Amino acid sequence: xxxxxxxxxxxxxxxxxxxxxxxxxxxxxxxxxxxxxxxxxxxxxxxxxxxxxxxxxxxxxxxxxxxxxxxxxxxxxxxxxxxxxxxxxxxxxxxxxxxxxxxxxxxxxxxxxxxxxxxxxxxxxxxxxxxxxxxxxxxxxxxxxxxxxxxxxxxxxxxxxxxxxxxxxxxxxxxxxxxxxxxxxxxxxxxxxxxxxxxxxxxxxxxxxxxxxxxxxxxxxxxxxxxxxxxxxxxxxxxxxxxxxxxxxxxxxxxxxxxxxxxxxxxxxxxxxxxxxxxxxxxxxxxxxxxxxxxxxxxxxxxxxxxxxxxxxxxxxxxxxxxxxxxxxxxxxxxxxxxxxxxxxxxxxxxxxxxxxxxxxxxxxxxxxxxxxxxxxxxxxxxxxxxxxxxxxxxxxxxxxxxxxxxxxxxxxxxxxxxxxxxxxxxxxxxxxxxxxxxxxxxxxxxxxxxxxxxxxxxxxxxxxxxxxxxxxxxxxxxxxxxxxxxxxxxxxxxxxxxxxxxxxxxxxxxxxxxxxxxxxxxxxxxxxxxxxxxxxxxxxxxxxxxxxxxxxxxxxxxxxxxxxxxxxxxxxxxxxxxxxxxxxxxxxxxxxxxxxxxxxxxxxxxxxxxxxxxxxxxxxxxxxxxxxxxxx
Amino acid sequence: xxxxxxxxxxxxxxxxxxxxxxxxxxxxxxxxxxxxxxxxxxxxxxxxxxxxxxxxxxxxxxxxxxxxxxxxxxxxxxxxxxxxxxxxxxxxxxxxxxxx
Numbered sequence: 001x002x003x004x005x006x007x008x009x010x011x012x013x014x015x016x017x018x019x020x021x022x023x024x025x026x027x028x029x030x031x032x033x034x035x036x037x038x039x040x041x042x043x044x045x046x047x048x049x050x051x052x053x054x055x056x057x058x059x060x061x062x063x064x065x066x067x068x069x070x071x072x073x074x075x076x077x078x079x080x081x082x083x084x085x086x087x088x089x090x091x092x093x094x095x096x097x098x099x100x101x102x103x104x105x106x107x108x109x110x111x112x113x114x115x116x117x118x119x120x121x122x123x124x125x126x127x128x129x130x131x132x133x134x135x136x137x138x139x140x141x142x143x144x145x146x147x148x149x150x151x152x153x154x155x156x157x158x159x160x161x162x163x164x165x166x167x168x169x170x171x172x173x174x175x176x177x178x179x180x181x182x183x184x185x186x187x188x189x190x191x192x193x194x195x196x197x198x199x200x201x202x203x204x205x206x207x208x209x210x211x212x213x214x215x216x217x218x219x220x221x222x223x224x225x226x227x228x229x230x231x232x233x234x235x236x237x238x239x240x241x242x243x244x245x246x247x248x249x250x251x252x253x254x255x256x257x258x259x260x261x262x263x264x265x266x267x268x269x270x271x272x273x274x275x276x277x278x279x280x281x282x283x284x285x286x287x288x289x290x291x292x293x294x295x296x297x298x299x300x301x302x303x304x305x306x307x308x309x310x311x312x313x314x315x316x317x318x319x320x321x322x323x324x325x326x327x328x329x330x331x332x333x334x335x336x337x338x339x340x341x342x343x344x345x346x347x348x349x350x351x352x353x354x355x356x357x358x359x360x361x362x363x364x365x366x367x368x369x370x371x372x373x374x375x376x377x378x379x380x381x382x383x384x385x386x387x388x389x390x391x392x393x394x395x396x397x398x399x400x401x402x403x404x405x406x407x408x409x410x411x412x413x414x415x416x417x418x419x420x421x422x423x424x425x426x427x428x429x430x431x432x433x434x435x436x437x438x439x440x441x442x443x444x445x446x447x448x449x450x451x452x453x454x455x456x457x458x459x460x461x462x463x464x465x466x467x468x469x470x471x472x473x474x475x476x477x478x479x480x481x482x483x484x485x486x487x488x489x490x491x492x493x494x495x496x497x498x499x500x501x502x503x504x505x506x507x508x509x510x511x512x513x514x515x516x517x518x519x520x521x522x523x524x525x526x527x528x529x530x531x532x533x534x535x536x537x538x539x540x541x542x543x544x545x546x547x548x549x550x551x552x553x554x555x556x557x558x559x560x561x562x563x564x565x566x567x568x569x570x571x572x573x574x575x576x577x578x579x580x581x582x583x584x585x586x587x588x589x590x591x592x593x594x595x596x597x598x599x600x601x602x603x604x605x606x607x608x609x610x611x612x613x614x615x616x617x618x619x620x621x622x623x624x625x626x627x628x629x630x631x632x633x
Numbered sequence: 634x635x636x637x638x639x640x641x642x643x644x645x646x647x648x649x650x651x652x653x654x655x656x657x658x659x660x661x662x663x664x665x666x667x668x669x670x671x672x673x674x675x676x677x678x679x680x681x682x683x684x685x686x687x688x689x690x691x692x693x694x695x696x697x698x699x700x701x702x703x704x705x706x707x708x709x710x711x712x713x714x715x716x717x718x719x720x721x722x723x724x725x726x727x728x729x730x731x732x733x
Binding site: 618621 | 652655656664725726728729730731732
């Protein structure tokens with residue numbers, strides 16, 4: 001059945017179409033079952049295709065399917081074609097599996113929402129677009145998916161469009177992404193011009209043959225990376241992601257943690273040959289990633305909104321993935337992408353469960369002591385927190401360590417140091433979140449306390465399953481110290497990831513690096529434990545001691561204000577200027593002027609229209625005489 | 634045989650009389666008659682030239698013109714009658730529906 005792998009994206013597409021068309025008339029139960037089933041079928045098909053791919057081994061590098069020739073213009077052709085190679089396989093598995101669990105979770109979470117059908121239609125549409133993105137065998141098909149997920153992100157962030165903040169957040173996400181997409185499109189154009197095709201295989205072939213000049217490779221790599229910074233919320237285009245938390249929580253989990261925001265990472269991993277050829281572009285990717293990892297983590301330290309902490313954490317973790325990509329550890333970055341999808345998806349769903357229990361409360365200062373009330377949410381949240389903090393033997397530990405080890409091995413010590421520092425911050429803010437939410441004194445609003453309840457089964461079962469994977473997902477890619485051939489994940493990716501020159505460290509150094517990561521994780525946890533459980537007055541003292549620093553962090557470095565003052569306002573001012581001077585004066589002036597001049601000349605000519613037959617006859621006579629005179633003389 | 638110039642001069646006199654009649658008179662009927670006079674002045678000129686050229690073509694054309702003129706007169710009079718019924722006048726100064 002694996003020759004039908006190209007059907008993977010179409011189950012959610014059909015389901016989405018049916019719900020959009022008939023959604024109002026269908027019962028909620030049916031919608032829920034259909035939406036989940038569609039994603040589950042995609043998952044099954046992905047899984048069987050994956051098994052096929054694995055058993056085929058290295059001979060069959062990828063399954064491909066050319067549906068039809070889509071664009072033909074001169075000697076430029078684009079086919080609507082899909083490919084299924086190791087990289088696509090893991091992306092498909094993650095998208096459909098995590099997506100399926102989040103769909104199931106949503107059936108419980110959204111059960112009281114009036115736009116139930118619309119929600120599932122968008123979610124299925126998103127799954128479709130994301131699968132197109134990861135399965136496209138050329139950049140154009142990928143771009144279709146890329147824009148498709150952007151559209152669904154916009155629709156789902158603004159899902160509660162009656163709320164102005166949600167509508168604005170959706171708009172912001174859309175516009176910021178457009179800026180990145182401009183770079184992405186330029187990159188595609190350059191590749192198409194110089195390669196003559198957008199197919200990944202053709203691009204790689206041209207790159208291997210060295211047909212593209214070095215400067216051009218760097219330019220294309222940077223342009224594509226600009227697209228990735230938009231989609232994956234890196235400096236300087238990260239500002240939309242924290243605001244995107246206005247959407248329903250399952251949306252944050254699916255789109256803004258597990259799948260869509262990782263599209264940039266996927267894209268760079270897909271184009272790894274291009275990046276490997278440009279040292280400059282790699283350095284830029286690594287430095288931007290490392291800076292984002294630390295920068296976003298620092299903002300997560302002081303936020304009080306549970307979802308915003310997680311949003312900054314997502315930006316920070318995406319920064320790690322780019323750090324990994326930038327130092328050439330492509331498979332480690334994709335590995336972190338996968339483990340991150342599990343534990344961050346789980347964290348968001350756990351946060352949603354907490355909100356559900358507290359009637360929508362988001363402020364972690366008004367939580368505390370929830371662990372006895374939420375017997376399923378708490379342990380799963382704990383597992384995810386341990387995983388993201390990098391506690392040994394959980395999934396996040398292996399993937400983050402793989403990235404940091406590669407960073408050190410590649411000799412980018414600055415990037416590596418930033419990564420380690422970010423890891424301390426990560427452990428700290430995640431445990432701060434955990435302690436403030438589930439431990440310590442109860443600071444609940446009395447009203448919220450009255451309704452306090454654990455979430456229904458439809459929500460807790462996905463939590464438990466994701467928790468299980470957050471525990472074990474790391475074991476597919478063990479570091480080299482545990483044995484030379486245990487990094488199954490890395491070996492599986494080899495046909496796609498063209499590992500150029502991997503520097504191998506001695507086992508002793510590897511152990512040291514792992515110990516450093518462990519030490520860093522426990523330092524962060526310990527500091528959080530002291531500050532938020534043992535001596536909760538210290539944070540207040542610190543705030544009092546460093547009010548400026550606290551304010552700077554709390555207000556997110558005033559980045560939104562700076563962007564508003566510079567880009568947004570100047571864009572608005574410029575638009576207003578053009579509106580006043582060009583639109584109103586030139587365009588409207590030309591339109592009104594042509595009407596006015598027609599009116600003016602009409603008035604003059606209408607004097608000749610006296611309506612009196614003699615006047616007409618006289619003019620006719622004069623005309624005839626003039627004609628006669630002309631003919632005779 | 635009468636020289637052709639006589640016919641042409643008569644035709645011109647008739648034509649100018651028609652023009653003068655059209656511009657001097659104020660009621661539609663007389664103006665209409667003036668137009669008919671001009672038409673027949675033209676007919677006369679055509680026949681005269683046709684005779685001089687020894688061709689029958691001109692005479693055939695004039696037959697057609699007379700036939701058409703009959704139809705045109707019927708329609709013209711009908712229009713004048715309808716205008717009179719509507720406006721109770723056939724003075725051209727009073728009829729200026731098309732004034733711009």
